Amino acid sequence: MKKLSSVLIFIFVTAGIVICLSSSIFKNSVVKASSAQAAQGFVVMELFTSQGCSNCPPADELLGKYAAQNNPNIIPLSFHVDYWNRLGWKDSFSNAGFSQRQRLYAxxxxNSSVYTPQLIINGNEEMVG
Structure with missing residues (x-):
């Protein structure tokens, strides 16, 4: 049941991202909620993280602060990678699909590589999360 739940979450998150990427909103980098918001555009922040990463909690906390703002111009997403699981403690939120997504970005x-915490911004820039 837990695995099915993780798979469903992955499918819904991936479907949402695909819809955003294929929509005219993303292509124009504009949020149409209001003219002020449309002028500002928006940012998709994808954090690749893991419970097994000692440097990740501050990045997770910072992304949470962006999420708590409920700013329609900021879309914060968190993806728990599974490559840290080999160290013996399994991240209960990790998914191989998230690790693959990170590798595709890299x-x-x-000049990109795969590491945690890694933040991908609008699918074309990366930095330490």
Whole structure:
């Protein structure tokens, strides 16, 4: 049941991202909620993290602060990777699909690699989360 729940969460998050990426809202980088918001655009923040990463809690906390703002111009997402699980303690939120997503970003963003915490901004820039 827990595995099915994780798979369903992954499917819904992935479907939402695909919808955003294919929509004209994303293509124009504009939120149409109001003219002021439309002028500001929006940012998708994807944090690749893990419960097994000792440097991740501050990044998780910072992303949580962005989420708590309920700012329609900021879309914070958190993806728990599974490659830390090999150390013996399994991250209950980890998913191999999230690790694959991170690897795809690393292959498409110049000078990028895979690490945690890693923040991907609007799918084309990366930095230490």
């Amino acid at each position: 292959s498409s963003i110049a």
